[in-house]
Amino acid sequence: MSEQFTSPDESRKIRSSVLIIVLITLMLCFFLVNLLLGPVKIPVRNIISILFGYDNNSGVWQSILFDFRLPKAITAVVAGASLAVSGLQMQTVFRNPLAGPDVLGISSGASLGVALVILGFGRFFAFNNSTVLSSWLQIIAACIGSGVVLFLVLFISLRIRDIMTILILGILFGSAANAVVNILQYFSNQSMLKAFVVWSMGSLGNLTASQLQVLCLSLLAGFLLSVSSMRVLNVLLLGENYSRSMGVNIKFTRFLVFLSTSILSGSITAFCGPLAFVGIVVPHLARMIFKTADHRVLIPACFVLGAVLMLLADLISQLPGSQSVLPINSVTAILGIPVVIWVIIANRRLVSVS
Amino acid sequence: MKETDTPILKLEDLQIGYSRSSSRKVSCVYGPLNVDIQEPEMIGIIGRNGIGKSTLLRTLTGIQPALKGRMFIYGSESRKISRSAMARLISYVSTETLHIPNLQVADLVTLGRFPYTTWFGKLNQRDTLIIEDAIEHTGIQHLRYKPVYKLSDGEKQKVMIARALAQDTPIIFLDEPTAFLDLPARHEILRLLHDLTRKKSKLIVFSTHDLSIAMDEVDKLWLMTGEGLFEGAPEDLLINQGFRKLFGNSDMEYDTRSMAFKFSREFKRSISVLGEPPYSTYTSKAMERIGFRTTQGETAEYTITIASENNAMQWKVTGRDGISTFGSIYALTSFFMKER
Numbered sequence: 132m133s134e135q136f137t138s139p140d141e142s143r144k145i146r147s148s149v150l151i152i153v154l155i156t157l158m159l160c161f162f163l164v165n166l167l168l169g170p171v172k173i174p175v176r177n178i179i180s181i182l183f184g185y186d187n188n189s190g191v192w193q194s195i196l197f198d199f200r201l202p203k204a205i206t207a208v209v210a211g212a213s214l215a216v217s218g219l220q221m222q223t224v225f226r227n228p229l230a231g232p233d234v235l236g237i238s239s240g241a242s243l244g245v246a247l248v249i250l251g252f253g254r255f256f257a258f259n260n261s262t263v264l265s266s267w268l269q270i271i272a273a274c275i276g277s278g279v280v281l282f283l284v285l286f287i288s289l290r291i292r293d294i295m296t297i298l299i300l301g302i303l304f305g306s307a308a309n310a311v312v313n314i315l316q317y318f319s320n321q322s323m324l325k326a327f328v329v330w331s332m333g334s335l336g337n338l339t340a341s342q343l344q345v346l347c348l349s350l351l352a353g354f355l356l357s358v359s360s361m362r363v364l365n366v367l368l369l370g371e372n373y374s375r376s377m378g379v380n381i382k383f384t385r386f387l388v389f390l391s392t393s394i395l396s397g398s399i400t401a402f403c404g405p406l407a408f409v410g411i412v413v414p415h416l417a418r419m420i421f422k423t424a425d426h427r428v429l430i431p432a433c434f435v436l437g438a439v440l441m442l443l444a445d446l447i448s449q450l451p452g453s454q455s456v457l458p459i460n461s462v463t464a465i466l467g468i469p470v471v472i473w474v475i476i477a478n479r480r481l482v483s484v485s
Numbered sequence: 486m487k488e489t490d491t492p493i494l495k496l497e498d499l500q501i502g503y504s505r506s507s508s509r510k511v512s513c514v515y516g517p518l519n520v521d522i523q524e525p526e527m528i529g530i531i532g533r534n535g536i537g538k539s540t541l542l543r544t545l546t547g548i549q550p551a552l553k554g555r556m557f558i559y560g561s562e563s564r565k566i567s568r569s570a571m572a573r574l575i576s577y578v579s580t581e582t583l584h585i586p587n588l589q590v591a592d593l594v595t596l597g598r599f600p601y602t603t604w605f606g607k608l609n610q611r612d613t614l615i616i617e618d619a620i621e622h623t624g625i626q627h628l629r630y631k632p633v634y635k636l637s638d639g640e641k642q643k644v645m646i647a648r649a650l651a652q653d654t655p656i657i658f659l660d661e662p663t664a665f666l667d668l669p670a671r672h673e674i675l676r677l678l679h680d681l682t683r684k685k686s687k688l689i690v691f692s693t694h695d696l697s698i699a700m701d702e703v704d705k706l707w708l709m710t711g712e713g714l715f716e717g718a719p720e721d722l723l724i725n726q727g728f729r730k731l732f733g734n735s736d737m738e739y740d741t742r743s744m745a746f747k748f749s750r751e752f753k754r755s756i757s758v759l760g761e762p763p764y765s766t767y768t769s770k771a772m773e774r775i776g777f778r779t780t781q782g783e784t785a786e787y788t789i790t791i792a793s794e795n796n797a798m799q800w801k802v803t804g805r806d807g808i809s810t811f812g813s814i815y816a817l818t819s820f821f822m823k824e825r
Contacts, residue, residue, distance in 0.1 A: 427605065
């Protein structure tokens with residue numbers, strides 16, 4: 132960008148817009164590749180014609196595309212986007228670079244709900260992971276589990292002022308929920324254990340179209356809340372005292388941000404299982420790439436970057452050319468951990484978020 | 486906005502401190518305070534560590550609730566002023582140091598417009614003008630595109646003052662704006678606050694430990710002592726011995742000759758210093774450090790005569806043992822230290 136002709140402010144804006152456009156293009160490419168890959172080979176030409184409704188004759192391909200690949204790709208996009216956005220919000224509110232969507236203990240709460248269903252009550256009715264009924268049951272259990280933790284966190288956020296105390300309490304809730312999950316695991320039989328472990332590895336591919344609709348609706352509410360708090364998040368970077376002196380209602384703002392994060396990460400955990408690292412890593416990548424602290428840029432940036440990363444992780448998990456699929460959680464962790472290490476070592480100066 | 490006889494800031498029996506809602510335990514840090522400020526002026530709060538300077542400033546800003554008493558801003562009770570209206574009346578600069586990656590100086594100053602912008606934070610022409618004005622008045626134009634974490638402490642403080650100016654409030658409270666700064670920066674910051682009081686007619690209240698610099702710049706000092714708050718022009722407080730109450734039993738006293746506070750010394754011997762100022766003043770200062778009461782002209786045990794010889798200063802000591810000559814104050818004092 133020619134800085135002789137544009138002011139640094141303008142060139143920064145142009146840079147951000149160009150980067151966003153590049154990332155969106157990348158997202159669309161990965162999305163298409165995601166639709167292309169799979170055990171059954173469907174040519175690109177046919178995929179496009181099926182997608183736009185020109186081709187109604189190839190029934191099997193149509194059902195593969197609309198029942199499996201498209202829901203899965205869309206799930207990858209929304210899952211990556213919502214985890215990244217909620218991670219960004221948590222890092223800003225807690226002023227802690229290692230905060231993520233799980234720090235409030237919400238995904239642990241969801242795990243507890245699912246563990247209760249699969250491990251606790253599984254013995255009373257033959258639990259089958261593949262039926263629609265049991266998948267809805269898991270989702271509802273996860274929602275209740277994360278909902279309980281959410282209300283605990285919101286309650287303390289209105290009572291307790293010190294943000295560090297809230298952080299520690301959130302971690303304690305998570306540990307308590309995990310402890311109960313461990314006890315349940317200890318007393319359950321092999322097949323139930325396997326079902327739970329498979330859930331805890333995360334999956335993007337188990338959603339039906341109607342489940343995807345429910346997921347997207349609740350995520351929309353979460354995204355609206357986070358977009359409405361963009362400007363306040365910028366002020367929160369300066370800390371509590373400055374925010375108060377500029378007229379920010381700290382408790383109300385925290386309530387809104389926690390609510391949005393809980394909806395975003397809670398529903399993703401409920402529908403896809405606990406997906407690790409995307410929420411911590413993507414905000415750091417977004418800050419490095421976009422070189423800004425402005426949440427009006429960072430929130431859309433995290434949305435697109437999270438989607439790109441999740442699509443990429445899904446592509447890798449399918450092991451192109453082979454029939455088997457890796458658990459998505461392991462792929463995001465293997466992709467994510469080097470980035471976290473890099474953040475900690477290379478940017479010691481920048482490691483603090485605010 | 487300002488009417489005659491309506492004070493800008495008025496405190497009525499204000500008590501500050503901390504209360505715990507759970508245990509109903511109240512710990513009052515300071516008060517009751519009664520203060521009445523009519524004019525935009527620069528006020529320095531002086532007090533020993535832990536007396537409650539920061540608590541007072543946080544309470545006045547509205548970050549922390551008062552325990553008892555009332556506070557009026559332009560005649561309206563602070564509790565009845567809404568959060569957003571308060572943010573347009575009072576801005577605050579704290580001692581916190583910020584390490585925000587990627588945040589540029591201009592971005593930080595722009596955040597000061599928060600109380601005036603709509604949900605997306607779009608700036609209008611007036612916002613831009615006020616931001617430019619704030620940057621200009623604090624002299625940070627050259628830092629505009631620098632990341633905040635790369636600034637020196639003094640520059641950071643100026644940027645935070647610019648942010649407060651961008652908030653465009655008639656009242657600014659600052660908590661120890663001179664902490665962590667080097668000597669020139671301390672002078673610079675307090676001079677800047679002084680100029681802002683005059684040019685932009687703002688009420689500026691700040692806490693500081695730099696009493697001697699503050700005494701040169703402020704209109705009024707608030708001394709927070711164990712016996713209550715004493716206010717007045719710095720010179721009034723010198724006349725009515727207000728500072729005595731501040732320092733209590735410690736041996737601080739104001740030396741009217743050097744116009745500075747000094748820790749009083751015990752002198753065991755006396756010496757007479759003859760020569761031109763400033764050499765005589767400097768020599769006296771050094772001799773006092775090693776325990777001599779200095780006199781001028783009167784006869785004492787020793788006499789130091791300062792004179793220039795061949796364009797170099799020489800210190801000649803006349804005593805019982807004869808005459809010795811020294812080329813520097815250090816050599817002079819070393820001689821007496823060895824002798825003892």
